[in-house]
Amino acid sequence: MIQQQKPRVLILAPVMDSLTEQLEQQFAVDKYTDQQNKDAFLVSNGKGIVGLVTRGDVGVDNSVLECLPDLKVISVFGVGTDAIDLSYTKKHNIQVEITRGVLTEDVADMAMALMLATSRNLCQADHFVREGKWLEGNFPLSSKISGKRLGIFGMGQIGQAIARRASGFDMHISYASNNEKPELPYRFYPDVKQLAAQIDVLMIAVSGGSQSAGVINASIFDTLPDNALVVNISRGSVINQQDLMTALQNKKISGAGLDVFAEEPRVPHELIAMDNVVLQPHVGSGTHETRQAMSEKVLANLHKHLD
Secondary structure: OOOOOOOEEEEOOOOOHHHHHHHHHHOEEEEHHHOOOHHHHHHHHOOOEEEEEEEOOOOOOHHHHOOOOOOOEEEEEOOOOOOOOHHHHHHOOOEEEOOOOOOHHHHHHHHHHHHHHHHOOHHHHHHHHHOOHHHHOOOOOOOOOOOOEEEEEOOOHHHHHHHHHHHOOOOEEEEEOOOOOOOOOOEEEOOHHHHHOOOOEEEEOOOOOOOOOOOEOHHHHHHOOOOOEEEEOOOHHHEOHHHHHHHHHOOOOOEEEEOOOOEOOEOOHHHHHOOOEEEOOOOOOOOHHHHHHHHHHHHHHHHHHHO
8 A cells, every 4th residue: 555645845934842842743844044055955956845834924935935836825823924925825826824713812901911011010020029128118100001092903813802802991992993893882983093182002913014114103102192002913013113212202192002013033222221111021921721722723724724
């Protein structure tokens, strides 16, 4: 009896060790980052590769896809497709699968954590205690979140999950999105600038990509009230980072909570030096439970198209 060969899969960007092990057990795997001469490898070995695994923050360049004539599916570890040319994949009948729905709750939790940490100065208070400053006097007052006006830019699954959590804090919720969702009990604004004029906290949960790149810029920061907070758990590209730093330095807004940045993992020294900014290393979905569920989804998405 002839044993059927395992489908060939290319791991383009490093993923969890446990996922890599499962991929190696179930497929014939090549690791792009292990290749000394990546271009030569693709030219010599690209034909026959039918599956590709990448991360949402990495995506895949068309120059790589052009070397994979037999590719059937791209399985993304994450929900972002902004780093993938979807017009190219559609033209070449390559299916693009994401870990949809798996990381929603964790990212929404992180959004609330950043909002609370920024508003209540939790990180600064932690340093205040550790550095012995409490012995010298009381910590300055912070600002409450309960009852404030929350504006969510992007009302997809993650935006709605954030809204559900925020309602438990008695926040007044409104949103801006490509389309109004009449079934939701929140006020809709067709334009994010209109939204910015009516809120205390701007929560960025919109999808990344060319359509949203730089949308949150100086004009938005100028429209927000001076006591406003900005929280970003979507993509660093959505914010004009220089405009954000200028707004913080000039006290156009009072603070920011950021899990994503324009050029990760490089974070501007200006942001690092600010004590009214809470910084996270893009770990919105970074829990054991969710990363395991994402791994299972990556495998399932491959098998759906390759079995």
